[in-house]
Amino acid sequence: MNADGRELEALADAPLDELDLEVLRRLDALVDAVDPVPAGLVERIGIALTVEALHAEVAELHLVGEAAGAVRADETSIEAGTITFTTDVLTVMVSVHPEGDRLRVDGWAAPAGLLTVELHQHGDVVVTSSNADGRFSFSDVERGPARFVLRRPAEPTVPIVTPQIEL
Missing domain, CATH: 2.60.40 (Immunoglobulin-like)
Incomplete structure (x- = not known):
C-alpha cells in the first residue's frame, strides 16, 4: 500500500468530526429535496x-x-x-x-x-x-x-x- 492509501485508511478509521457531520447534513437535505419519502x-x-x-x-x-x-x-x-x-x-x-x-x-x-x-x-x-x-x-x-x-x-x-x- 502506498502513502496515499495509508493516509486514506487512517482518515477512514478516524472518528467523525464537524466537517464530516456538515457534509452528512447537506447530503441529507439534498436527498430530501430531490427524492423525498412518498406520502403514506x-x-x-x-x-x-x-x-x-x-x-x-x-x-x-x-x-x-x-x-x-x-x-x-x-x-x-x-x-x-x-x-x-x-x-x-x-x-x-x-x-x-x-x-x-x-x-x-x-x-x-x-x-x-x-x-x-x-x-x-x-x-x-x-x-x-x-x-x-x-x-x-x-x-x-x-x-x-x-x-x-x-x-x-x-x-x-x-x-x-x-x-x-x-x-
Missing part, C-alpha cells in the same frame, strides 16, 4: 410489518359491478362503489355512498357475527363494531385511500386486512 409510505410500511408480525389473514378483493379505475403513483388503488373482500374465514361486502363532499361506508360480514372493524385512512384509525347480523357503518368519511382491518372475537390476534381501496 411510513404508514404502509407500518401496516405491512403489523400484518406480518400478526400473521394476519389478508382479504382478496372482488369487484361488484363496474368501478372507475383510480391511477395513483404511490400504490395501486381502486375507486370503490361496492366491493367484496373474501378470505377462507370471512366475506365482507362494502358499499360507499357520497354524502356531500364526504362519504358513508356500509358493510356486511358473513358469516354474521360481532366484529371489531377498523377504517385506516390518512394515518388515522376509526373503530366501530358490527352488530350480530355482521352489519357495520362509518359516516363522515374522507375520500381517499383506505383499508379495513376486521377482528373476530374468537381470534382477536389474527386480524383480517383488506387491500387498499380508493373511497
